[in-house]
Amino acid sequence: MITVAQAVVRCLEAEGVSVIFGYPGAAICPVYDALSVSSIHHVLVREEQNAAHAASGFARISGKPGVCIATSGPGALNLITGIATAYADSIPMVIITGQVSTELLGRDVFQEADITGAAEPFVKHSYLVKEPERIAGVMKEAFYIASTGRPGPVLIDIPVDVQRVKIEFDYSFDVSVRGYKPTLAGHQGQVKRMLAALKAAQKPLICAGGGIFSCHAQKELRGFAEYCKIPVVTTMMGLGAIETEHPLNFGMLGMHGQRTANMAVHEADLLILIGARVGDRAVTTPGVLEKRTKIVHIDVDPAEIGKNVDVQIPIVGDAKVILTQLMEKAEPMDHVNWLNELDKYKKPAVYQQTPDKINPKEFIHTLSERAEADTVFVADVGQNQIWSAANCVLRNGRFLTSGGMGTMGYSVPAAVGAKLASPHQPVIVTCGDGSFQMEMMELATICQEKLDIKIVVMKNNRLGMVRELQKNDYAGNYTAVFLDGGPDFGKLAAAYGIPSLSISRPQEVDGALERLLSQTGPFLLECMVDPEESSL
Amino acid sequence: MKQTVSILVENHAGVLSRVSGLFSRRGFNIDSLAVGVTDDSSVSRITIVVDGDDYMLEQVEKQLNKLIDVIKLRTLPQDEIISRELMLIKVTAKSDARGDIMDIAKIMGAKISDITTSTMTVEIADTAERLQTMLDLLAPYGVKEVVRTGTIALQRGGESITVQK
Structure with missing residues (x-):
């Protein structure tokens, strides 16, 4: 007993x-x-x-x-x-x-x-x-x-x-819940319909969401896209489902997404949603999309299919299983014209330079390029999230963020969990000074657990996202967005015994990144950014 | 459009609040809700009449199905259902009105369940439409109190919704 x-x-x-x-x-x-x-x-x-x-x-x-x-x-x-x-x-x-x-x-x-x-x-x-x-x-x-x-x-x-x-304790029994029987394999008829639609399509496009990670289908996604030469866009939750610089990756779609990805969605004649729930930030006008494009929706949750957008071909099941089913029956294709058309929209990022000001987008881009290929990036919520999502170069690492709820204060604790799950993978947090002040008590946890987590606080002394909203939609009536009472983050880090550095000029970025990436153990980098910098 | 959804659920505490919470959270309109245990004491059957279009009904079904406590559900075809609701009506009835009220009750297939010097309580089990007729007929006498159970329904014919053992 x-x-x-x-x-x-x-x-x-x-x-x-x-x-x-x-x-x-x-x-x-x-x-x-x-x-x-x-x-x-x-x-x-x-x-x-x-x-x-x-x-x-x-x-x-x-x-x-x-x-x-x-x-x-x-x-x-x-x-x-x-x-x-x-x-x-x-x-x-x-x-x-x-x-x-x-x-x-x-x-x-x-x-x-x-x-x-x-x-x-x-x-x-x-x-x-x-x-x-x-x-x-x-x-x-x-x-x-x-x-x-x-x-x-x-x-x-x-x-x-x-x-x-x-x-009396016994754990040797099988679990069976009569009200819960998730579907794994896709309906064969629907799989066939989808392949027929794919064959007929001139401009097919895959939109991959967080569901790809839920069922560990990154390899299958990539395999299918490459086999049938289908371009891929991702939602924010789907970032990293396929490497950023993969020739078939056309970026993140949506309100805060890239032009290339949104153009691809606009031009596509067949949109294959995989583990993506068509959230309002990803697809702002589903009513327009469903009229223009034939839509296939692959999702393990039947309630997501048809909830936000009308779908012609629903396939309920596990994305990994269904992608495998598709691969078994698919024929190789090449969508040369379509890919050429999309390639024209793809432009290397050009970062606007302001003298003596660090461009946070360029900073994220450089940071991610210089970090190890398997780095886990954990972004918080606010402008820093959009900067990170749009500019992080992902190879075989991951990008974690609070996508659906948009919860500030997510990044540092989530990084603690990520690091403990995979101690050998580098973990880098990017947050703003607003979000960091919601989670900075966890520096103690990082110290207590001796976790090698790098934290970049992009500081503008503002709640930048809300400020931007007030600038654009409330005639610049800035209210309750000033964080001037914030502490000296370097001193704060020092109080926890965490080394830190503060930079404010572009020429300091190189050395700071060198230090951040070579330091063993936790490190805090305060990066002063222009309060006028926009999300996009 | 009104639709009748029959839901078999686990018979334990908290299930009803999950089901009703889902309706309020997702903005589904419930016309009526009735719940009771089935022949299998581990299973309760909830009958919900919802008012909404096809999109809403599909969402009602899918979201309900996501609840772990929901074992099975079916929207009953509107033209194939036997539906009943029980209503008790306490109506003002001095001696001069009693005869008329008893006539109405007889015609409507209702029963007089209680009587006092100044009131009568009428009991009727029928469809929601017939209950409305009954209310209209009794209104002129002065309705003091009404209580209804909400609609319960079964599909006509041999088909049934059951839980696999």
């Missing part, structure tokens, strides 16, 4: 969990007690939201569900933004929260919050475990649901009295 808390830890071990992120409190103490004798490494973050972001970063790099843990009430509530961020980007996560004792539930006692209720809109599924003997079943289901189909966060809330109950 072991306690439910011990069973939770045994389940985590059985699921292959090596690292979890959390913050303790009274209602989760039994689990922490059990964790102390486990081989699982617990990372103490400095605020619960960051535990969720770190778990998300870990999941995106490891390909397995990230796990985070917090106590009842405020601990659990602080997780919500992180959970919602993961949900919006379909990141597999298992969240464990402590809850007040069963007999006190519903009485508004100290640190009680209805977390399953509060998080309901942002989870794939959730459990409030009132029956101790259900724990193993719940844990197994949670990992299964989080990691299969369209991945997402699953929450398990466990009252503290339940955690202490002794149970």
Whole structure:
């Protein structure tokens, strides 16, 4: 007989969990007690939201569900933004929260919050475990649901009295959920229809989204695109699905995307969406697009097909499986004219030079070119996100950002998770001084865990994205966007024992990058940028 | 356009709030919602009447299907359903009105469930349209209170929605 808390830890071990992120409190103490004798490494973050972001970063790099843990009430509530961020980007996560004792539930006692209720809109599924003997079943289901189909966060809330109950433990059973049977293989008839449409098309285009990473289909995507010579554009979540400089890659589409990519979407006669949900930032006018272009939509979540754009050929299933099915039946093609036409739109980036001012776009471009090929770039939200997304040269690394939710304060904690998931890959954070001030408490976590994470803070003393919006849409009425009370980031880093450098002139970039990329251990680079610099 | 959706769900706490939360969150309009356990005590059946176009109905179905607790669902073809709703109406009925109200109840296939010196409570189980007729007929007497269960429905013929064991 072991306690439910011990069973939770045994389940985590059985699921292959090596690292979890959390913050303790009274209602989760039994689990922490059990964790102390486990081989699982617990990372103490400095605020619960960051535990969720770190778990998300870990999941995106490891390909397995990230796990985070917090106590009842405020601990659990602080997780919500992180959970919602993961949900919006379909990141597999298992969240464990402590809850007040069963007999006190519903009485508004100290640190009680209805977390399953509060998080309901942002989870794939959730459990409030009132029956101790259900724990193993719940844990197994949670990992299964989080990691299969369209991945997402699953929450398990466990009252503290339940955690202490002794149970017979057994984890050797198969999981089967009668209301959950995700489709993997694409319908053969639809696959055939798609191939016929592809054969008939003059200007086919693939739009790859984050779903490519969910099912690890980068190789299959590239193989199919190359075999049939189909140009590829990506969403922000799909960045890196195919190398930036691959001849078939025509960039990121959308409101903040590149002209080449948007021209390709505009000109295409067959648009093949793969693991992309046609979000409003990617496709601003779906009503126009669906009238002009024949659309194939490949997605594991049937609810995404036809939600935002009308689709002629829906294919429900796992992108990796479907791309393999397509490859089996496809014939090699060459779309020479179409590719030539698109190549004309492709222009090498020209960065506007202002004397004595660092162009952040050029800076990102140079940084990414000089970084190791397998670097994980983690961008925050704001102008820095758009600069990074549009100018980062990705080879076989990754680009992580909060795409769907646009959560500021994502980058540093997500980098913590990413680094722990793959310690040998370099991890570089790019954020603004606004977003950094939402997450800078995690410098302590970086120090405590001795993580080699490089942080670039692009500082303009402004909330640049909002300022830009106020400039363009509110007649320059700048309000609440001035960050002048911010600290000296170099001194802040020094307080944590992290070396740093501050640069403000273009001629300093070279040396700073040299230092940043050669330094072992964490490093903070403050890069002063022009407040007038626009996102695009 | 009104559509009737039958949903088989896991019979445990929190399921109804997930289903109703989804409707409010996604802006789907519910006309009525009725829920009760089925012959299998682990399964409840929810009947929802929604008002919306084909796009909305497709989204209702797909989003409901994403809920892990939803085992199966089907939109019942509008011309092939047997639908019933139970309504209790407490109506002002002094002795001079009783005869008329009893006549109406008889014609409508309703039942008098309670009677006092000044009121009668009428019970009717029928389609939503027939319940409206009943309300219209009783309105002149002074309706004091009305309670309805929401529509439940089954498809005509031999077809059924079942959970595989």
